[in-house]
Amino acid sequence: KNQVEQSPQSLIILEGKNCTLQCNYTVSPFSNLRWYKQDTGRGPVSLTIMTFSENTKSNGRYTATLDADTKQSSLHITASQLSDSASYICVVSPMDSSYKLIFGSGTRLLVRP
Amino acid sequence: NAGVTQTPKFQVLKTGQSMTLQCAQDMNHEYMSWYRQDPGMGLRLIHYSVGAGITDQGEVPNGYNVSRSTTEDFPLRLLSAAPSQTSVYFCASSYSMMGGDSYEQYFGPGTRLTVT
Numbered sequence: 342k343n344q345v346e347q348s349p350q351s352l353i354i355l356e357g358k359n360c361t362l363q364c365n366y367t368v369s370p371f372s373n374l375r376w377y378k379q380d381t382g383r384g385p386v387s388l389t390i391m392t393f394s395e396n397t398k399s400n401g402r403y404t405a406t407l408d409a410d411t412k413q414s415s416l417h418i419t420a421s422q423l424s425d426s427a428s429y430i431c432v433v434s435p436m437d438s439s440y441k442l443i444f445g446s447g448t449r450l451l452v453r454p
Numbered sequence: 455n456a457g458v459t460q461t462p463k464f465q466v467l468k469t470g471q472s473m474t475l476q477c478a479q480d481m482n483h484e485y486m487s488w489y490r491q492d493p494g495m496g497l498r499l500i501h502y503s504v505g506a507g508i509t510d511q512g513e514v515p516n517g518y519n520v521s522r523s524t525t526e527d528f529p530l531r532l533l534s535a536a537p538s539q540t541s542v543y544f545c546a547s548s549y550s551m552m553g554g555d556s557y558e559q560y561f562g563p564g565t566r567l568t569v570t
Contacts, residue, residue: 391556443497
Protein backbone atom coordinates (compact mmCIF):
# COMPACT_ATOMS: atom_id res chain seq x y z
CA LYS A 342 0.00 0.00 0.00
CA ASN A 343 1.26 3.46 -0.88
CA GLN A 344 2.19 5.31 2.28
CA VAL A 345 3.78 8.54 3.40
CA GLU A 346 5.24 8.63 6.91
CA GLN A 347 6.49 11.78 8.62
CA SER A 348 8.70 12.29 11.62
CA PRO A 349 8.78 13.59 14.20
CA GLN A 350 5.08 13.92 14.98
CA SER A 351 5.77 17.15 16.82
CA LEU A 352 8.75 19.38 17.46
CA ILE A 353 9.49 22.39 19.65
CA ILE A 354 12.40 24.69 18.83
CA LEU A 355 13.60 28.12 19.90
CA GLU A 356 13.21 31.10 17.62
CA GLY A 357 16.24 31.54 15.39
CA LYS A 358 17.20 27.87 15.41
CA ASN A 359 17.18 25.55 12.40
CA CYS A 360 15.26 22.32 12.13
CA THR A 361 14.74 19.42 9.72
CA LEU A 362 11.55 17.47 9.18
CA GLN A 363 11.57 14.00 7.65
CA CYS A 364 9.32 12.24 5.16
CA ASN A 365 9.60 8.57 4.13
CA TYR A 366 7.39 7.21 1.39
CA THR A 367 6.70 3.91 -0.32
CA VAL A 368 4.95 5.38 -3.38
CA SER A 369 6.68 4.16 -6.52
CA PRO A 370 6.86 5.29 -9.20
CA PHE A 371 5.89 8.82 -8.31
CA SER A 372 5.39 11.99 -10.27
CA ASN A 373 6.27 14.62 -7.70
CA LEU A 374 6.67 15.25 -3.98
CA ARG A 375 5.21 18.31 -2.29
CA TRP A 376 5.60 20.04 1.04
CA TYR A 377 2.76 22.11 2.46
CA LYS A 378 2.48 24.41 5.47
CA GLN A 379 -0.82 24.42 7.32
CA ASP A 380 -1.52 27.08 9.93
CA THR A 381 -4.06 26.21 12.62
CA GLY A 382 -7.60 26.61 11.29
CA ARG A 383 -6.49 27.22 7.70
CA GLY A 384 -6.02 25.26 4.52
CA PRO A 385 -2.60 23.93 3.47
CA VAL A 386 -0.35 26.25 1.48
CA SER A 387 2.23 24.93 -0.97
CA LEU A 388 5.90 25.43 -0.04
CA THR A 389 7.77 23.34 -2.62
CA ILE A 390 7.08 20.88 -5.42
CA MET A 391 9.84 18.56 -6.64
CA THR A 392 9.64 16.19 -9.56
CA PHE A 393 11.14 12.72 -9.21
CA SER A 394 14.30 13.91 -10.98
CA GLU A 395 14.99 16.90 -8.72
CA ASN A 396 17.15 16.74 -5.60
CA THR A 397 16.45 20.05 -3.94
CA LYS A 398 14.06 22.99 -4.08
CA SER A 399 14.11 26.16 -2.01
CA ASN A 400 11.47 28.69 -1.07
CA GLY A 401 13.01 31.42 1.07
CA ARG A 402 14.06 29.90 4.39
CA TYR A 403 12.53 26.54 3.42
CA THR A 404 14.65 23.98 1.57
CA ALA A 405 13.33 20.58 0.56
CA THR A 406 15.56 17.70 -0.48
CA LEU A 407 14.65 14.46 -2.19
CA ASP A 408 16.49 11.14 -2.37
CA ALA A 409 14.49 8.93 -4.72
CA ASP A 410 16.83 5.98 -4.13
CA THR A 411 16.11 5.80 -0.40
CA LYS A 412 12.58 7.20 -0.81
CA GLN A 413 13.21 9.99 1.65
CA SER A 414 12.60 13.70 1.65
CA SER A 415 13.39 16.35 4.20
CA LEU A 416 12.29 19.93 4.79
CA HIS A 417 14.89 22.18 6.36
CA ILE A 418 13.82 25.44 7.99
CA THR A 419 16.56 27.99 8.54
CA ALA A 420 16.54 30.70 11.20
CA SER A 421 13.07 29.83 12.43
CA GLN A 422 10.50 32.51 13.19
CA LEU A 423 7.42 32.45 15.40
CA SER A 424 5.29 32.46 12.25
CA ASP A 425 6.81 29.10 11.28
CA SER A 426 4.66 27.48 13.99
CA ALA A 427 2.36 25.26 11.94
CA SER A 428 1.91 21.73 10.65
CA TYR A 429 4.10 20.67 7.73
CA ILE A 430 2.70 18.07 5.41
CA CYS A 431 4.55 15.86 2.93
CA VAL A 432 2.52 14.75 -0.11
CA VAL A 433 3.40 12.32 -2.90
CA SER A 434 1.71 12.06 -6.29
CA PRO A 435 1.72 8.50 -7.70
CA MET A 436 2.70 8.34 -11.35
CA ASP A 437 -0.13 5.95 -12.23
CA SER A 438 -2.87 7.85 -10.38
CA SER A 439 -1.62 11.39 -10.25
CA TYR A 440 -5.03 12.76 -9.31
CA LYS A 441 -4.94 10.88 -6.03
CA LEU A 442 -2.32 12.56 -3.90
CA ILE A 443 -1.14 10.68 -0.82
CA PHE A 444 -0.77 12.84 2.26
CA GLY A 445 1.37 12.29 5.31
CA SER A 446 -0.17 13.06 8.70
CA GLY A 447 2.17 16.00 9.20
CA THR A 448 4.72 17.30 11.69
CA ARG A 449 3.47 19.91 14.13
CA LEU A 450 6.17 22.54 14.72
CA LEU A 451 6.08 25.02 17.58
CA VAL A 452 8.63 27.85 17.59
CA ARG A 453 9.08 29.41 21.02
CA PRO A 454 10.52 32.89 21.68
CA ASN B 455 -8.41 36.77 -7.38
CA ALA B 456 -10.34 35.34 -4.44
CA GLY B 457 -8.67 31.95 -4.99
CA VAL B 458 -10.64 29.01 -3.55
CA THR B 459 -13.63 29.91 -1.41
CA GLN B 460 -15.72 27.61 0.77
CA THR B 461 -18.99 28.07 2.58
CA PRO B 462 -20.05 27.67 5.29
CA LYS B 463 -17.06 27.94 7.61
CA PHE B 464 -18.80 26.00 10.40
CA GLN B 465 -21.84 23.72 10.38
CA VAL B 466 -23.60 21.53 12.91
CA LEU B 467 -25.95 18.84 11.63
CA LYS B 468 -28.11 16.22 13.26
CA THR B 469 -27.74 12.61 12.19
CA GLY B 470 -29.73 11.97 9.03
CA GLN B 471 -29.82 15.56 7.81
CA SER B 472 -28.46 16.46 4.41
CA MET B 473 -26.51 19.50 3.32
CA THR B 474 -24.25 20.88 0.61
CA LEU B 475 -20.79 22.30 1.16
CA GLN B 476 -20.01 24.95 -1.42
CA CYS B 477 -16.67 25.41 -3.18
CA ALA B 478 -15.75 27.91 -5.88
CA GLN B 479 -12.55 29.00 -7.58
CA ASP B 480 -11.85 31.91 -9.89
CA MET B 481 -8.55 30.74 -11.38
CA ASN B 482 -10.07 28.80 -14.30
CA HIS B 483 -8.60 25.56 -12.92
CA GLU B 484 -9.69 22.30 -14.49
CA TYR B 485 -8.91 20.06 -11.51
CA MET B 486 -10.91 20.37 -8.30
CA SER B 487 -11.09 18.04 -5.35
CA TRP B 488 -12.60 17.53 -1.91
CA TYR B 489 -10.66 16.22 1.09
CA ARG B 490 -11.48 15.50 4.68
CA GLN B 491 -8.99 15.99 7.49
CA ASP B 492 -9.31 14.04 10.72
CA PRO B 493 -7.05 14.28 13.79
CA GLY B 494 -3.84 12.29 13.46
CA MET B 495 -4.49 11.41 9.83
CA GLY B 496 -3.42 12.81 6.52
CA LEU B 497 -5.93 14.48 4.24
CA ARG B 498 -8.03 11.89 2.43
CA LEU B 499 -9.51 12.39 -1.02
CA ILE B 500 -13.31 12.14 -1.19
CA HIS B 501 -14.10 13.03 -4.81
CA TYR B 502 -12.35 14.87 -7.58
CA SER B 503 -13.10 16.40 -10.97
CA VAL B 504 -10.85 16.93 -13.98
CA GLY B 505 -13.26 19.30 -15.70
CA ALA B 506 -16.87 20.37 -16.01
CA GLY B 507 -19.12 17.32 -16.27
CA ILE B 508 -16.41 14.88 -15.16
CA THR B 509 -16.15 13.54 -11.61
CA ASP B 510 -14.64 10.47 -10.00
CA GLN B 511 -14.32 8.85 -6.61
CA GLY B 512 -11.37 9.20 -4.31
CA GLU B 513 -10.34 7.17 -1.30
CA VAL B 514 -13.39 7.76 0.92
CA PRO B 515 -16.43 8.54 -1.30
CA ASN B 516 -19.20 6.75 0.61
CA GLY B 517 -21.91 9.07 1.91
CA TYR B 518 -20.93 11.94 -0.38
CA ASN B 519 -22.03 13.10 -3.82
CA VAL B 520 -20.52 15.68 -6.13
CA SER B 521 -21.31 17.31 -9.45
CA ARG B 522 -19.41 19.77 -11.66
CA SER B 523 -21.71 21.73 -13.90
CA THR B 524 -19.29 24.67 -14.32
CA THR B 525 -15.53 25.10 -14.19
CA GLU B 526 -15.84 27.38 -11.18
CA ASP B 527 -18.05 25.40 -8.79
CA PHE B 528 -17.68 21.99 -7.18
CA PRO B 529 -20.26 21.39 -4.41
CA LEU B 530 -20.08 18.43 -2.03
CA ARG B 531 -23.36 16.91 -0.85
CA LEU B 532 -23.81 14.90 2.31
CA LEU B 533 -26.80 12.69 1.67
CA SER B 534 -27.64 11.56 5.23
CA ALA B 535 -25.17 12.87 7.76
CA ALA B 536 -23.57 10.46 10.23
CA PRO B 537 -21.34 11.17 13.25
CA SER B 538 -18.45 9.53 11.35
CA GLN B 539 -18.61 12.45 8.92
CA THR B 540 -17.60 14.90 11.63
CA SER B 541 -14.44 16.38 10.16
CA VAL B 542 -12.83 19.38 8.53
CA TYR B 543 -13.47 19.50 4.79
CA PHE B 544 -11.15 21.16 2.32
CA CYS B 545 -11.73 21.96 -1.30
CA ALA B 546 -8.72 22.37 -3.58
CA SER B 547 -8.05 23.31 -7.19
CA SER B 548 -5.16 23.10 -9.63
CA TYR B 549 -4.54 23.90 -13.29
CA SER B 550 -3.69 20.25 -13.92
CA MET B 551 -2.84 17.10 -11.98
CA MET B 552 -1.98 14.84 -14.87
CA GLY B 553 1.00 12.54 -14.48
CA GLY B 554 4.21 14.48 -14.82
CA ASP B 555 2.61 17.84 -14.15
CA SER B 556 3.73 19.80 -11.12
CA TYR B 557 1.23 22.59 -10.85
CA GLU B 558 0.51 24.08 -7.47
CA GLN B 559 -2.66 22.98 -5.72
CA TYR B 560 -4.59 25.71 -3.92
CA PHE B 561 -6.73 24.91 -0.89
CA GLY B 562 -9.76 26.69 0.47
CA PRO B 563 -10.05 27.75 4.12
CA GLY B 564 -12.06 24.67 5.11
CA THR B 565 -15.48 23.85 6.54
CA ARG B 566 -15.62 22.45 10.07
CA LEU B 567 -18.58 20.04 10.24
CA THR B 568 -19.98 18.46 13.38
CA VAL B 569 -22.65 15.77 13.19
CA THR B 570 -24.48 15.03 16.44
